[in-house]
Amino acid sequence: AVITNVSGDGSPAVTVAYTVLAPTARLPMVDEKDAQAVALGYVEDATKADTARFKNYVAGTDCSNCALYQGKAGDSVGPCPLFAGKSVAAKGWCTSWVKKA
């Protein structure tokens, strides 16, 4: 998109092209301390998962290889339907992890 200076103060028009960020890029990150995150044991770093509490953790699993993860391959963050309106870290993990088919 393009925005043009219309200040009307006599200064030359300045045209700035900018890129509209994809909606996912604007989603705030889930805070590990959010109630839902605590309930699901979400961590931004899968290797820090609370394995004493969540026995289903399997090394090597993270959001990027979870069936629920909505981020694109290679993205560092992406949406997860369990955290509406927020992004999770590709390297994150929670106890609802499901193997991608």
Ligand code: SF4
């Ligand atoms: Fe990550 Fe999957 Fe848990 Fe969502 S459900 S936070 S993508 S592990």
